[in-house]
Amino acid sequence: MKTLGKSVRKAVIPAAGLGTRFLPATKAMPKEMLPVVDAPAIQYVVEEAVSAGLTDVLMITGRNKRALEDHFDRAPALERTLELKGDQVRLDAVQHASGLGPIHYVRQGEPKGLGHAVLCGRQHVGDEPFAVLLGDDLIDERDELLTTMMDVQAKTGGSVIALIEVEPSQISAYGCADISAIEGEDYVRVNSLVEKPSVDEAPSNLAVIGRYVLHPAVFDVLEETEPGRGGEIQLTDALQTLAAGEGEGSGVYGVVFRGRRYDTGDKLSYLKAVITLASERAEFGEDLKTWMKTFSG
Ligand code: G1P
Numbered sequence: 001m002k003t004l005g006k007s008v009r010k011a012v013i014p015a016a017g018l019g020t021r022f023l024p025a026t027k028a029m030p031k032e033m034l035p036v037v038d039a040p041a042i043q044y045v046v047e048e049a050v051s052a053g054l055t056d057v058l059m060i061t062g063r064n065k066r067a068l069e070d071h072f073d074r075a076p077a078l079e080r081t082l083e084l085k086g087d088q089v090r091l092d093a094v095q096h097a098s099g100l101g102p103i104h105y106v107r108q109g110e111p112k113g114l115g116h117a118v119l120c121g122r123q124h125v126g127d128e129p130f131a132v133l134l135g136d137d138l139i140d141e142r143d144e145l146l147t148t149m150m151d152v153q154a155k156t157g158g159s160v161i162a163l164i165e166v167e168p169s170q171i172s173a174y175g176c177a178d179i180s181a182i183e184g185e186d187y188v189r190v191n192s193l194v195e196k197p198s199v200d201e202a203p204s205n206l207a208v209i210g211r212y213v214l215h216p217a218v219f220d221v222l223e224e225t226e227p228g229r230g231g232e233i234q235l236t237d238a239l240q241t242l243a244a245g246e247g248e249g250s251g252v253y254g255v256v257f258r259g260r261r262y263d264t265g266d267k268l269s270y271l272k273a274v275i276t277l278a279s280e281r282a283e284f285g286e287d288l289k290t291w292m293k294t295f296s297g
Pocket of ligand 1: 114134136137173174175176195196207208209210234235236265
């Protein structure tokens with residue numbers, strides 16, 4: 001299984017979660033469809049994959065996720081109406097989502113965790129390195145991350161995770177990595193990983209965020225990975241096995257990201273992400289900022 005230097009073409013986007021943190025908004029609507037200003041959060045993630053040069057997107061969905069497929073599909077009746085009205089701006093916005101390229105879908109029948117969701121992509125991905133993008137994290141399009149990680153994957157032949165420094169009190173919300181510097185390189189070696197440790201158990205304040213470039217050896221490991229934290233099959237646990245292993249496809253590396261990231265995973269972070277991105281919009285950003293300065297609740 002030689003993958004060193006093989007370029008990454010495929011993106012796997014897990015989108016099967018139940019969205020319980022946003023209930024009741026997500027009772028009948030996927031959380032990935034929550035609007036971030038005027039586009040659903042998932043659209044930003046697909047755009048990021050496409051602009052990193054990934055030409056094949058696989059979404060892992062589940063029950064109640066039909067809106068995702070509809071969003072990235074053509075909408076002939078709506079397009080015709082906008083065309084007749086001469087509303088080119090909205091027509092372009094509608095067509096942009098379906099123009100992002102063909103998206104493939106596979107269902108994760110049961111909510112058995114992120115590791116299991118990634119494993120559902122095995123047949124589609126096959127024997128090549130691939131990217132995983134989690135919808136809760138949005139990476140600013142002006143900052144490089146995925147392409148850097150793809151370069152590190154090609155260079156090392158292992159798997160690559162993205163890390164950020166967090167306040168120690170925050171680490172229990174993330175996977176956490178113990179790392180060592182590699183002389184002369186701007187990426188790090190990951191010695192071990194632990195999913196959502198307590199502050200006392202955490203080996204560092206480096207948190208795993210939702211971008212991965214993985215060697216396909218992860219699939220065999222996931223098949224064998226027992227349920228971990230929360231009774232779910234954890235991607236972090238499979239990566240821990242690869243970090244500790246020595247065979248083909250083992251070795252995990254980290255890229256420490258210092259750019260702009262917007263977390264949409266819980267209500268408060270989501271609101272901050274929406275406000276931050278809205279305040280940068282040419283149409284109303286300045287008005288919004290002026291209003292926020294006067295807002296006292
Ligand atoms: C998942 C991963 C975790 C990672 C996080 C990043 O957790 O299991 O290791 O730090 O994504 O967003 P989740 O947020 O889905 O609970």
